[in-house]
Amino acid sequence: MQAIGIDIGGTKIAGALVDELGTIIREDRVPTPKQSDAIEDEVVEMITRLGDGADPVGAGVAAAGFIDAAQSTVYYAPNIAWRNEPLRQKIETRVDVPVIVENDANAAGWAEFRFGAGRLVSDMVILTIGTGVGGAIVTDDRLFRGGFGAGAEVGHMRVVPGGLLCGCGARGCIEQYGSGRALQRYANELADQGGIGQALADVRSRNGALNGPDISALIQQHDPGALAALRQLGDWLGQASASLSVVLDPQMFVFGGGVAQAGELLLEPIRNAYLENLPARGYHPEPEFRIAELVNDAGVVGAADLARVHAISH
Numbered sequence: 001m002q003a004i005g006i007d008i009g010g011t012k013i014a015g016a017l018v019d020e021l022g023t024i025i026r027e028d029r030v031p032t033p034k035q036s037d038a039i040e041d042e043v044v045e046m047i048t049r050l051g052d053g054a055d056p057v058g059a060g061v062a063a064a065g066f067i068d069a070a071q072s073t074v075y076y077a078p079n080i081a082w083r084n085e086p087l088r089q090k091i092e093t094r095v096d097v098p099v100i101v102e103n104d105a106n107a108a109g110w111a112e113f114r115f116g117a118g119r120l121v122s123d124m125v126i127l128t129i130g131t132g133v134g135g136a137i138v139t140d141d142r143l144f145r146g147g148f149g150a151g152a153e154v155g156h157m158r159v160v161p162g163g164l165l166c167g168c169g170a171r172g173c174i175e176q177y178g179s180g181r182a183l184q185r186y187a188n189e190l191a192d193q194g195g196i197g198q199a200l201a202d203v204r205s206r207n208g209a210l211n212g213p214d215i216s217a218l219i220q221q222h223d224p225g226a227l228a229a230l231r232q233l234g235d236w237l238g239q240a241s242a243s244l245s246v247v248l249d250p251q252m253f254v255f256g257g258g259v260a261q262a263g264e265l266l267l268e269p270i271r272n273a274y275l276e277n278l279p280a281r282g283y284h285p286e287p288e289f290r291i292a293e294l295v296n297d298a299g300v301v302g303a304a305d306l307a308r309v310h311a312i313s314h
Contacts, residue, residue, distance in 0.1 A: 005304030018304035022115035060303030062107035069149035109136020111302030116293035186229035238273025256292030
C-alpha cells in the first residue's frame with residue numbers, strides 16, 4: 001500500500017513514493033519557489049510525477065506552521081504567505097488522490113515513531129534540535145495535535161519567565177536555550193572567556209565566526225570548551241524534558257536535528273538534568289533517551305505514512 005509524501009522546506013520541496021514499511025520507492029526534489037501559488041503548482045506536479053504508473057492511496061503534504069485538526073487548512077505558515085489557506089482542498093481538486101496536510105515536525109516525528117527509534121513504544125516525545133527547536137508527541141500510538149490542531153509546539157514551552165525574546169513573540173522559550181543557535185551563543189561566550197574556550201576562540205579568530213560545523217568538529221575532538229557548551233545545551237533540554245514528562249509520561253525521548261549528531265555526548269547531560277529536575281525521582285519510571293535514526297527522509301516518509309493511515313481510516 002503505497003502513498004506519496006511531500007515535505008515543503010525553506011530551500012527545497014522533497015517528495016517520495018513510500019510503501020507501508022517506510023521504504024522509499026522513488027523520490028523527487030525541486031527548489032522551493034518564492035511565491036505561494038508556485039509552491040502549490042510544484043506540489044501538484046510532484047504528486048503527479050511520483051504517482052505515475054503507481055497506485056498510491058493518498059498524498060501527505062508537510063509544511064512548517066499551524067495546521068488545523070482536520071489536516072486541511074494552514075492557519076499560519078511562518079515562511080510562506082499562507083494565512084487560513086485551504087491547502088488540502090486546493091491541491092485535492094488538481095490531483096487524483098486524497099490529500100492531507102500536516103505540520104512538518106509532526107510528520108518527521110511520526111516517521112521516527114513508526115520506523116525509527118520509537119518504533120517499539122506507544123508514547124514518545126521527539127525534540128528536533130536545529131536552528132530552532134521543533135518536536136512532536138505521540139500518545140497511545142496516536143499523533144497528538146491538540147484541540148485545534150496546533151499543539152505539540154514544544155520549542156515554545158517557556159523555561160525562563162521573562163527570559164530571552166523568541167521569534168514567536170514570547171520570552172524564555174526552550175528554543176532560545178536548547179537550539180543550535182543557543183549552542184553557538186554558549187560557544188561564543190566561552191570563547192570570550194579564554195581558558196577552556198581557547199580552541200573556540202582560535203577557530204573564531206581564524207574563520208571570522210563560530211558556526212555549527214566548527215563547533216561540531218570540536219565536539220567530536222572532545223575539546224573541553226565545545227563540550228562545556230554542549231553540556232549547557234543538554235542541561236536545558238533535560239530540564240524541559242522533565243517538565244514534559246510530568247504532563248505526558250512518555251516511554252521515550254528522541255532527539256534529532258544537526259546537534260543530535262553528537263550522540264551520547266548530548267544525551268548524557270540531558271539525562272543528568274532530567275533526573276535532577278524530575279519530581280518523585282526514584283519512584284517515577286524513567287524513559288529511554290535516544291538519538292533519531294531517520295534523518296533527511298523523515299519528513300517525506302512521515303507525510304506519506306500519515307496519508308496512508310488517513311486512507312485506511314476513511
